[in-house]
Amino acid sequence: MIAPPAGPSSVNARVPAGPLETKWERHKFDMKLVSPANKRKYTIIVVGTGLAGASAAATLSELGYRVIGITYHDSPRRAHSIAAQGGINAAKNYPNDGDSVFRLFYDTIKGGDFRAREANVHRLAEVSVNIIDQCVAQGVPFAREYGGLLANRSFGGAQVSRTFYARGQTGQQLLLGAYQALERQIGRGAVDMHPHTEMLDLLVVDGRARGIVARDLITGEVRSFVGDAVVLATGGYGNVFYLSTNARNSNATAIWRAHKRGAAFANPCFTQIHPTCIPVSGDYQSKLTLMSESLRNDGRVWVPARGGDSRTPGDIPEAERDYFLERKYPSFGNLAPRDIASRAAKQVCDEGRGVGPTGLGVYLDFRDAIQRLGADTIADRYGNLFEMYQRITDEDPYRVPMRIYPAVHYTMGGLWVDYNLMSTIPGLHVVGEANFSDHGANRLGASALMQGLADGYFILPYTIGDYLASSRLAKVDPAGPEVRAIEAEVAQRTQRLLEINGRRTVDAFHRQLGRIVWEKCGMARNDAGLREALAEIPQVRAEFWENVAVPGTGESLNQALEKAGRVADFLELAELMCLDALHRTESCGGHFREESQTADGEALRDDEHFAYAAAWQYAGEGKPPVLVKEPLAFETVHLSQRSYK
Amino acid sequence: MNFTLRVWRQAGPGSPGRFVEYPAPDISPDASFLEMLDVVNERLMVQGQEPIAFSHDCREGICGSCAMMIDGMAHGPVPGAATCQVHMRSFTTGSRVTIEPWRSVAFPVIKDLVTDRAALDRIIQAGGFITAPTGGARDANEILVAKDAADSAMDAAACIGCGACVAACPNGSASLFTAAKLTHLGLLPQGQPERSRRTLGMVAQMDREHFGHCTLFGECQEACPKQISIDTIARMNRDYLHAVVTARPERGGGGTG
Numbered sequence: 001m002i003a004p005p006a007g008p009s010s011v012n013a014r015v016p017a018g019p020l021e022t023k024w025e026r027h028k029f030d031m032k033l034v035s036p037a038n039k040r041k042y043t044i045i046v047v048g049t050g051l052a053g054a055s056a057a058a059t060l061s062e063l064g065y066r067v068i069g070i071t072y073h074d075s076p077r078r079a080h081s082i083a084a085q086g087g088i089n090a091a092k093n094y095p096n097d098g099d100s101v102f103r104l105f106y107d108t109i110k111g112g113d114f115r116a117r118e119a120n121v122h123r124l125a126e127v128s129v130n131i132i133d134q135c136v137a138q139g140v141p142f143a144r145e146y147g148g149l150l151a152n153r154s155f156g157g158a159q160v161s162r163t164f165y166a167r168g169q170t171g172q173q174l175l176l177g178a179y180q181a182l183e184r185q186i187g188r189g190a191v192d193m194h195p196h197t198e199m200l201d202l203l204v205v206d207g208r209a210r211g212i213v214a215r216d217l218i219t220g221e222v223r224s225f226v227g228d229a230v231v232l233a234t235g236g237y238g239n240v241f242y243l244s245t246n247a248r249n250s251n252a253t254a255i256w257r258a259h260k261r262g263a264a265f266a267n268p269c270f271t272q273i274h275p276t277c278i279p280v281s282g283d284y285q286s287k288l289t290l291m292s293e294s295l296r297n298d299g300r301v302w303v304p305a306r307g308g309d310s311r312t313p314g315d316i317p318e319a320e321r322d323y324f325l326e327r328k329y330p331s332f333g334n335l336a337p338r339d340i341a342s343r344a345a346k347q348v349c350d351e352g353r354g355v356g357p358t359g360l361g362v363y364l365d366f367r368d369a370i371q372r373l374g375a376d377t378i379a380d381r382y383g384n385l386f387e388m389y390q391r392i393t394d395e396d397p398y399r400v401p402m403r404i405y406p407a408v409h410y411t412m413g414g415l416w417v418d419y420n421l422m423s424t425i426p427g428l429h430v431v432g433e434a435n436f437s438d439h440g441a442n443r444l445g446a447s448a449l450m451q452g453l454a455d456g457y458f459i460l461p462y463t464i465g466d467y468l469a470s471s472r473l474a475k476v477d478p479a480g481p482e483v484r485a486i487e488a489e490v491a492q493r494t495q496r497l498l499e500i501n502g503r504r505t506v507d508a509f510h511r512q513l514g515r516i517v518w519e520k521c522g523m524a525r526n527d528a529g530l531r532e533a534l535a536e537i538p539q540v541r542a543e544f545w546e547n548v549a550v551p552g553t554g555e556s557l558n559q560a561l562e563k564a565g566r567v568a569d570f571l572e573l574a575e576l577m578c579l580d581a582l583h584r585t586e587s588c589g590g591h592f593r594e595e596s597q598t599a600d601g602e603a604l605r606d607d608e609h610f611a612y613a614a615a616w617q618y619a620g621e622g623k624p625p626v627l628v629k630e631p632l633a634f635e636t637v638h639l640s641q642r643s644y645k
Numbered sequence: 646m647n648f649t650l651r652v653w654r655q656a657g658p659g660s661p662g663r664f665v666e667y668p669a670p671d672i673s674p675d676a677s678f679l680e681m682l683d684v685v686n687e688r689l690m691v692q693g694q695e696p697i698a699f700s701h702d703c704r705e706g707i708c709g710s711c712a713m714m715i716d717g718m719a720h721g722p723v724p725g726a727a728t729c730q731v732h733m734r735s736f737t738t739g740s741r742v743t744i745e746p747w748r749s750v751a752f753p754v755i756k757d758l759v760t761d762r763a764a765l766d767r768i769i770q771a772g773g774f775i776t777a778p779t780g781g782a783r784d785a786n787e788i789l790v791a792k793d794a795a796d797s798a799m800d801a802a803a804c805i806g807c808g809a810c811v812a813a814c815p816n817g818s819a820s821l822f823t824a825a826k827l828t829h830l831g832l833l834p835q836g837q838p839e840r841s842r843r844t845l846g847m848v849a850q851m852d853r854e855h856f857g858h859c860t861l862f863g864e865c866q867e868a869c870p871k872q873i874s875i876d877t878i879a880r881m882n883r884d885y886l887h888a889v890v891t892a893r894p895e896r897g898g899g900g901t902g
Contacts, residue, residue, distance in 0.1 A: 059779040074700065075766050077806055078708045094786060130782070137782035139775045139835050141790075141799040148789030166799055172707055173802060180774035187770030195763065218755055247702040284676045284684055287704045388705065391723075391730055394675075457779045505690045507683070552695045556657055557756040559698055560690060 011264060011615050011630050014418045015119040020636045021102075024123040027419070028462055032469035039064035042468050043227035045212055047199045047254055049076030051171070051449060052432025053233030054178035055456030061185040063461055068225050069182070069193040070214060072249065072562075076193065077179045080235055080247040081452060084171025085292035085385070087155060087163035088135075088449040090128040095152050099160040101125045106637060108447060111157040111337050112412070112440020113589035113605060114639050115267070115613070117632060119419060120438050127458040128450050132164055134457055138177040142166050155445040156293050157337035157644075163446045168292050168384045174449055178456070194225075198562065199254045200490045202230065202261045202428065203476070203483060209258075209428035210476045211483070213490045217562060220555040222491045224483050226476045229427045229464055232258060233456070236411035236433040238271065240570045240577065241522070242514020244408035245277060245290040251566035252573050255415050255434050263423040264615035264628060266416035266436035268573065269581035272443055272590050273523050274409030275301075275341035278392055278402075279361040288407040289392055291364070292385055293445040296334040298369035298378065299402070301325050301341070303362050307352035313363055313401050324348055324362075332644040339442040339590045339603070340644060342406035346523050347601065349405075356403045365401035406523060410448060412439045412590065413580075416615040416630070420463035421455060424615070426471070429464055431455035436613065441589025494554050497564045502547030506563045509544045513537065513567070513574055521578050526594040530582040534575060541571040576616055576625060583627065586610045598641075607639050646672045646738035650685065652697055653745045655754050658761075662754065664743075667697075674734040678721060679704060679711060681733055698757040706730040706870060709805030712812070713758055714745040719809035719868035727807060727870040747812035751819070751854050762808050764854040765822060772846030773826040775835050794832050801828035803871040813868035816857030821865040823847050824881035825873050831884060841888035848885055 016027040034042065043066040046057040053069070054076055061067045073079060091104040104125040109116055132150070136142065142164050143151040152161040166173040185191040196217045203211035203224060211226035237252035238244040259265045276291045304311075305322045324344055329336045336344070345362045348354065355361045370378050375398055379386070386397045393403070414436040415423050421437070422429050432452040439447060477483070520533035544567070552558040586606035587596040596604045612629040619626050648669040655662030667689075672681050679701050686696035702710040711728040715721035721731045736742065744758065752760040790798075802825070810821035827844055830836035836843075859878055866875045 055779075062778040073702070074710070074762060075806065077766075078702055078710050080703065080708070082709075082805075083703045083705060083707050092785070130780075132785045133782035134777070134779055136785040136788055137775070137777040137835060139777075139798075139830050139833050141795050141802050141829065141833065142785075144790050144792045144795040146792050148791050149786050166802075169707065169799075169803065172805075173799075176802065180769060181777070181779075183766060183769040184774045184776065186766075247708060248704060249702050281675050282673050284673055284680045286677075286680050286683055289705050387725075388730075391726065391732070394732075394734065461779070501693075503691065505687050507687060549690050549693070551690055551693055557698055557759060560696055 011416060011424060011628050012418065013117060013630055014420060015117065016419065020118060020122050023119050024126060031462060031466035034465045034469050036064055040066060042066065043068060044229050044231060044464065045070065045225050045227045046231045046233060047212060048079065048233035048235060048434070049073070049179070049182065050079035050081035050233060050235055050432060051175055051178060051452030052456040053079070053231070054175065054182045055453050056231055056233060056431055056460050057191055058178060058181035058185055059457055059461045060464070061190045067185070067191045068227060069191050070197050070199055070212065070225070071195050072198040072217060074195050076182055076195070077176065079175065080250050081175045081449070082172045083247065084449055085168045085290065086294040087153065087165035087170045087446040088131065088174060089155065089162050089444070089446040090132045090164060090450065091125055091162060092129055092132060094150060095161045097160045099162050103160065104128060104162065107158050108438065108444060109440065109637050110642055111444040112442050113603065113642055114440065114607070114611070114634065114637070115270070115588050115632065116438055116440030117613070118634060118636055123459065124438050124451060124454050127454045130458055131450060131453045135174060135177050138181060140166065140173045140177045153294060154297060154335065156296065156335045156341070157444040165294070168294070168382065171449060174453065178453070199234070200257060200565065201486050202258045203486055204261050204425060205476050205482055206474070208426045208471070208473070213486050215490070215494065218557055222487050222494070224478055224487055226478045226483065228468060228473050229429060231429045231431060231460065231464070232415065232434050233431045234434045236414065237570070237573055238408045238411050240513070240574050241408040241518050242510050243280065243285065243288050243518070245274060245288050248287060251569070253566050253569045255430070256569040256573050258415060258423070258425070258428060260618050261425065262618070263425045263428055264416040264617050265413070265576060266613050266615045267413040267580065268577040268616065269521065269584060269591050270412035270441045270589065271408060272338060272410040272412060273342040273406040274338055275345055275406050276364060276404045277407035278389065279356055279358060279405040289388065290407070290409060291389060291402065291404060293338070295364060295382060295385060298381065299334065299364040299366050300368060301334050301362055301364055303348045303353040303355060313365070322348070322353070329644045336644045337442060337444060342523060343592060345406055361403040361405045363401035364404045366397060367401070370398065410443055412436065412441060412443055416613065420466065421460050422463070422467060427467065429460060431460055441591055494561065494565070497548070497550050497561060497568070498554055500546065500548050500550065502549050504547050505549055506560055506567050509540060509548060510567045510570065512540055513571060516540070517574050517577065521581050524592050524594050525581050527582065530578050533578045534582065537571065537575045537578065544568065544571055579625070580614055580616065584610055584614065605641070646674055646733055646736070648672060648736065648738070649741040651741060651743040652757070654697070654757050657756060658753055672733050674732070676733050677704065677729055678715070678731040678733065679729050698759050700759050701729060704729040707805060709807040712747050712760065712807050712809065714748065714812060716743050719747070719813040720870055724867070725870060725872045727805065730870070747808055749811045749817040751811065751817065751856050752808060764856070765806050765808060765819065767854060768819065768823055768847050768850045769826065771850035772839070772843035773830070775830055776839060777835070788834055790833060798829045798832040801825045801832070801873060801877055804873055805871060807870060809868040809870060810865035811856060813864040814857065815862055815864065816860060818859045819851050819854070819856040820859035820878050820881065821869060821873060821875065823851050824877035827881050827884060828877040831880065840884065841891065844881065844884045844888045845892065848881070
């Protein structure tokens with residue numbers, strides 16, 4: 001392994017000066033431009049084709065850059081953004097209920113428990129309105145009112161209705177919009193798209209990101225793509241937990257390999273547990289299915305008031321039910337933010353009041369809404385979600401309350417980026433869930449789609465131009481020794497996985513890792529548990545490299561081999577997550593340290609010691625990573641104990 | 646539950662394929678079809694054998710990756726479900742289940758149950774979009790879309806691009822896939838300027854990819870996991886006829902001066 005470059009001992013977020021409201025506007029003017037005639041001289045490599053990647057690739061190509069697109073899927077349309085259900089936030093204030101850019105900004109900062117960068121979040125709120133315009137122009141079939149105007153609904157952590165939606169398939173429709181824009185560019189020959197291609201390393205030449213090394217998943221060929229800048233839009237690392245709502249192939253390999261080449265990884269312990277998922281039913285289970293947060297608009301969450309109550313839900317009278325979210329958080333009720341709703345569900349289950357065969361579940365009940373609005377209205381709003389639930393559980397949610405339980409859903413942590421969305425490696429830009437940016441310690445519902453598209457359509461296309469215009473980039477020889485050396489490393493690693501010939505499957509290791517991380521770095525964390533995890537993970541990793549079974553060869557489609565490489569990276573990333581969780585002795589957002597809670601069990605922040613983003617620099621094999629802090633300065637919002645009561 | 650699987654195994658695009666039988670004992674009725682295959686694959690790998698390759702990802706019926714003929718039916722016996730949404734409780738214990746890849750000349754087999762469906766992307770490239778480069782859009786509420794038009798557009802836009810319509814069609818036609826996109830965009834006011842051009846482009850590409858012609862068997866809508874109606878095909882045919890009759894050669898030079 002080539003030693004990584006020594007990382008910087010501090011990080012500079014490069015937030016523009018001036019009032020919050022005008023920072024982005026002024027920055028857009030201050031940034032250097034690349035003239036139309038020069039844009040075609042630059043090649044930008046975009047890895048990943050979800051909302052952030054597809055929108056970035058399409059937009060950069062429309063601007064005139066040469067774009068190389070990389071995806072391990074057979075088609076860009078299959079990226080996991082496709083599965084997002086509920087909606088996308090925007091500060092349009094169409095319902096006239098008091099929304100504004102500032103309110104969306106404030107809700108997002110507060111929802112993230114004051115651990116995000118103000119300037120980024122404000123910019124996100126500003127461009128949110130452009131996203132809706134852009135998507136409608138592309139033909140995204142958002143829900144409409146009878147008069148033809150756009151419809152809105154409300155989501156967790158907000159008291160206004162600012163969420164735009166396309167039934168329960170908003171992510172699908174937004175991604176198809178971006179995908180179609182991308183396919184248009186591919187058809188014109190303006191984007192060179194490589195499906196079935198997995199990034200396995202980053203090419204850093206003279207301290208700058210100049211390309212990637214990838215493996216063709218069909219032929220096994222390892223090859224490089226060189227260019228002038230690299231954009232990672234490769235999603236989050238929720239699958240480190242084995243069971244999550246992420247698609248099965250979602251992985252951290254691209255960002256992890258970039259981390260090992262020098263990109264700082266920020267706030268890895270900030271992971272989101274979504275409160276409304278279908279509970280785990282058996283060992284064979286391969287993934288968890290989310291039930292959209294939008295269901296909490298009309299569903300009421302409850303458990304029996306006393307433990308061990310085994311009556312069917314319909315037999316439990318009103319007085320013997322505990323609508324615990326409405327009781328604990330009267331002003332937000334069932335629409336409390338995700339971290340809070342998840343923890344509340346865990347608490348009642350820990351008290352022995354959970355429902356269902358495993359006792360790890362709470363009811364999400366539509367009885368009252370059906371009585372009030374009629375089954376037709378409920379079917380109109382949530383029909384496909386109800387159908388999905390019934391198909392999986394064989395129970396009819398129109399008659400029996402749904403059973404739900406929290407599950408890993410999203411990761412707020414990711415590669416550290418500055419205001420221009422550039423990592424600590426010059427030229428390496430990171431967009432969407434793959435970066436750490438805008439959600440702080442907890443993401444609000446319907447904000448992931450907003451951030452992915454904001455980054456790809458409206459932020460990166462400006463900021464990357466500034467990088468290219470202000471950098472002098474010598475030509476990189478794709479056949480040169482630096483490139484060949486990294487290609488050889490990648491090929492060797494693949495070969496090594498094939499030669500272990502062990503007796504345990506990749507999934508067996510992944511399951512074992514997932515159990516450790518879920519139990520010790522999941523919904524609640526404590527010092528002792530994290531230390532145990534930090535002792536156990538290296539043991540699992542060591543056994544993996546001695547005893548994993550990867551049948552087949554590297555010269556053809558080999559799904560076990562693909563998975564082995566990804567799990568090997570999860571086995572390293574998990575350790576950094578636990579280390580980060582251990583060092584952050586405060587609770588904030590999704591990171592709940594049991595040692596740091598208020599008298600009534602809410603997350604207790606420690607702003608004096610932890611008002612920073614923790615950016616970890618890789619220090620080499622077997623060496624502890626180096627912590628670099630980006631202090632978070634709150635100039636506009638007042639830091640307060642978050643309350644949804 | 647116990648099953649005997651008869652699975653199509655094929656090492657690569659040029660290699661001959663064959664059916665291989667595998668026992669699948671002790672399967673939970675709550676397991677999905679793909680989870681059943683996971684269990685079988687885990688057992689194969691522990692024995693040092695190569696697992697059965699199949700496409701999959703989201704496992705909740707939206708990404709369109711999974712694609713298998715199960716007992717001769719695209720996505721198996723459950724209506725309105727992708728393979729990943731079929732649970733073993735829909736099968737009879739003790740039965741023999743035959744699993745094959747999509748059948749179509751336009752979808753060559755890559756390995757075992759994995760096929761190459763890039764032809765569908767190329768149909769989209771040929772016009773399955775609204776030209777709206779980033780940045781030029783007007784306020785979203787300035788475009789009024791009647792609720793029934795938006796709802797019908799959404800019905801068609803629900804297509805997940807899995808290719809079941811092609812696999813189920815005796816002619817191997819991609820008409821339902823193409824018509825769904827044409828209907829989605831053609832129902833919206835934003836889609837009108839390019840409507841004829843889009844129809845001509847996508848239909849021509851469908852022919853170039855060696856998909857068969859539609860003779861309205863209707864198998865596609867039965868197999869479609871999103872239950873998209875063949876009414877969309879009637880719409881496509883009408884638009885196509887209109888476009889052919891009114892087609893004018895494209896003119897350049899619109900912006901000179």
